[in-house]
Structures are given as C-alpha cells and as structure tokens.
Amino acid sequence: MAERLYVGIDLGTYQSTIASSTGSLETIETVVGRPKDPVARNFLGRDVLFGADALKNKLACNIYRPMAAGVTQDDEANLAAAKAFVTHLVETVDPEEYDEVFGVICSPSHVSFTDKSNLVATLRGQVNAIMVVTEPFATAFGIGEISGSIVVDIGAGTTDIARLYGTFPSEEDQLTITEAGDWIDGQLVELIRKKYTGAQVTKDMVRKWKEEFSYVSGDDREQMVELSVEGKKQVVDIGDLVKDACGLIINKVGAAVKSIVASADPEYQPILRNNIILSGGGSLIEGVADAVAHEIADIGDVTVTCVDDPIEKVATGAMALAQEMPDEQYTAIN
Numbered sequence: 001m002a003e004r005l006y007v008g009i010d011l012g013t014y015q016s017t018i019a020s021s022t023g024s025l026e027t028i029e030t031v032v033g034r035p036k037d038p039v040a041r042n043f044l045g046r047d048v049l050f051g052a053d054a055l056k057n058k059l060a061c062n063i064y065r066p067m068a069a070g071v072t073q074d075d076e077a078n079l080a081a082a083k084a085f086v087t088h089l090v091e092t093v094d095p096e097e098y099d100e101v102f103g104v105i106c107s108p109s110h111v112s113f114t115d116k117s118n119l120v121a122t123l124r125g126q127v128n129a130i131m132v133v134t135e136p137f138a139t140a141f142g143i144g145e146i147s148g149s150i151v152v153d154i155g156a157g158t159t160d161i162a163r164l165y166g167t168f169p170s171e172e173d174q175l176t177i178t179e180a181g182d183w184i185d186g187q188l189v190e191l192i193r194k195k196y197t198g199a200q201v202t203k204d205m206v207r208k209w210k211e212e213f214s215y216v217s218g219d220d221r222e223q224m225v226e227l228s229v230e231g232k233k234q235v236v237d238i239g240d241l242v243k244d245a246c247g248l249i250i251n252k253v254g255a256a257v258k259s260i261v262a263s264a265d266p267e268y269q270p271i272l273r274n275n276i277i278l279s280g281g282g283s284l285i286e287g288v289a290d291a292v293a294h295e296i297a298d299i300g301d302v303t304v305t306c307v308d309d310p311i312e313k314v315a316t317g318a319m320a321l322a323q324e325m326p327d328e329q330y331t332a333i334n
C-alpha cells in the first residue's frame with residue numbers, strides 16, 4: 001500500500017497551523033510578502049516571504065493577508081498568495097517523503113469559497129484528497145467532546161459557534177459572528193484615540209498590547225505603553241481600556257451562545273448549557289470563561305471552560321479526524 005501522510009490544516013485569518021500524523025506541528029502568521037521592486041528583491045534575496053519574515057520586511061514588500069476579512073477570494077494576487085502560503089505551510093511537514101497526502105482543512109468561515117473551488121485550487125498539488133470541516137467541529141473532535149457540547153472558537157476574523165450531538169454539525173447547528181480578536185483590536189484603537197487625542201496607533205500595535213495583557217474583570221490594572229501623539233513620544237496607561245475593549249465581546253458571545261442553546265432540541269439543552277467550551281486565541285483572554293458564564297447565567301445552570309493550547313487545537317483536531325475518517329469521506333483533488 002502507498003505510504004500516506006495525514007495532515008490537519010487550520011487556515012486562519014491571523015495565523016495558520018498544520019499538524020501531521022508524524023507529530024510535527026507548525027504555526028505561521030497568514031501573511032505573504034512579495035518584494036516591491038528589483039532593489040528589494042536583490043536585497044532580500046528571495047521572491048516570496050512568509051509569516052514573521054514577511055512582516056519584518058514589510059516596508060520592502062507588498063503584503064498580502066490572503067485569509068483576512070474582506071479579501072476577495074477571486075482576486076488573482078490574493079489567490080496566488082494563498083496558494084504560495086499553503087504550499088509553504090505543507091512543505092514544513094515534509095510531504096515529499098510520502099506517496100500521498102490526505103488532509104482535513106478548516107478555513108475561515110467568512111471566506112466564501114462558494115463552491116470550494118478556490119480552496120481546492122489553493123490546495124491542489126499539495127494535498128491529494130481533502131475534507132473540509134469547521135473550526136469548532138475539529139476542536140471538539142480533537143478533545144473528545146463531539147457529543148453534547150457547544151464549542152465557541154474566538155478567532156481573529158470571526159467567532160464560530162457550534163453545538164455538537166455526536167455527528168457532523170449541520171448548518172443550523174452553527175453560528176458565526178464577526179466580533180472576534182480583530183474587532184476587539186478595532187475597539188481598542190478607538191478607545192485609545194478617544195482618551196489620548198492625536199494618539200498614533202495601529203491595529204498591529206494594539207494587538208500586541210492586548211495579547212500581553214488581556215483581561216475582562218476585576219479592578220483596572222495599569223499597563224504603560226509607549227506611543228506617539230502627533231509624532232511626539234508619550235508613555236500612557238491603557239490598562240483600563242484593554243479591559244473595556246476585551247469586555248465588549250462578552251455580551252456578543254453570550255447572545256450567540258444563548259441562541260444556539262435556545263434553538264437546540266430541548267432535551268439536550270441542559271447538557272449543552274453545562275458543556276460550553278471556549279477555544280481560539282480569544283479564549284486566552286484572562287477571565288473570559290467566567291465572564292461568559294456570568295453573562296448567560298439567566299438561562300439556567302451553565303458551565304463554561306477553555307481548552308488548553310487553543311492556538312493548535314483546531315489543527316491537531318483536524319489531524320485526528322483525518323486519520324479516523326474512511327476514504328469515502330474525502331474528495332480527491334488531483
């Protein structure tokens with residue numbers, strides 16, 4: 001029999017992860033850089049850069065975030081960037097040593113691969129057969145929670161929520177809202193500009209501050225950061241603003257979870273209410289599980305927890321699924 005490699009691929013708005021059946025695991029920011037001109041090309045010594053390498057050289061490159069919200073997937077440059085990125089991601093797990101590669105793929109829910117044809121085009125040549133699943137389902141499978149749970153993946157571009165009864169969730173079992181990490185960053189930028197008039201901050205700056213310091217409850221904490229106000233250096237406290245910005249997502253997530261519970265089979269509702277699992281990078285916000293539990297406490301007894309290692313859980317879950325699924329579940333793409 002041909003030697004087969006199984007991979008789980010989590011194509012994320014902000015970062016992507018691949019897990020393979022040999023145990024390798026790689027996370028790369030979903031960014032592609034192409035040198036702007038021949039001078040940059042010469043200086044950088046390569047035609048395409050990925051992840052942190054691309055960001056480090058962002059002023060010398062045209063930067064693409066091919067999975068970001070608002071990027072049209074039939075735009076040729078972004079499609080080419082997506083293809084280059086996925087090729088690079090898959091190459092990190094040494095696929096050339098195998099006869100065939102079978103992959104379970106999660107792509108951002110806001111990316112409308114209408115008939116999945118762009119996703120297939122992106123993966124063709126890298127993977128022989130694919131199966132596409134949602135992030136919450138892959139996570140649930142990986143942690144053995146596919147029967148009787150609600151998984152809430154708070155990513156960068158979207159928060160994806162699914163209720164699981166032991167089968168593949170249907171459309172009605174899933175809900176996506178656009179409030180997630182990027183949205184929090186946008187709120188934080190506004191709060192900072194409001195408090196410190198003329199402050200020059202970018203979403204990339206505030207994302208780093210948020211990740212270092214995120215929390216949603218308790219007393220305001222101090223977080224001194226350096227920023228420019230009209231070109232002049234200032235050191236200011238944004239601790240209260242980080243709490244406020246992160247806190248804004250709680251009632252959005254709470255409302256979505258409530259509607260997923262309310263539309264479930266009533267016999268299952270108590271089970272679902274008591275097994276709400278938060279995942280994705282947003283689940284790293286300190287205190288987020290307790291805050292969501294408090295927010296939805298009016299629907300009855302609830303239990304909200306966070307997964308361990310949320311950044312890699314989608315990919316490792318997808319890989320576990322890839323190994324378990326019979327061949328008929330896959331679509332051959334070459």
Ligand SMILES: Nc1ncnc2c1ncn2[C@@H]1O[C@H](COP(=O)(O)OP(=O)(O)OP(=O)(O)O)[C@@H](O)[C@H]1O
Binds near residue numbers: 013156207210279280
């Ligand atoms: N410690 C932290 N506190 C708060 N937010 C965090 C923390 N660490 C990461 N994040 C945020 O989590 C998000 C990234 O999470 P994740 O990797 O799950 O997203 P993604 O898979 O790229 O996006 P999507 O699933 O929407 O396509 C970013 O917005 C990031 O700023």
Ligand SMILES: [Mg+2]
Binds near residue numbers: 011012135280314
């Ligand atoms: Mg994700």
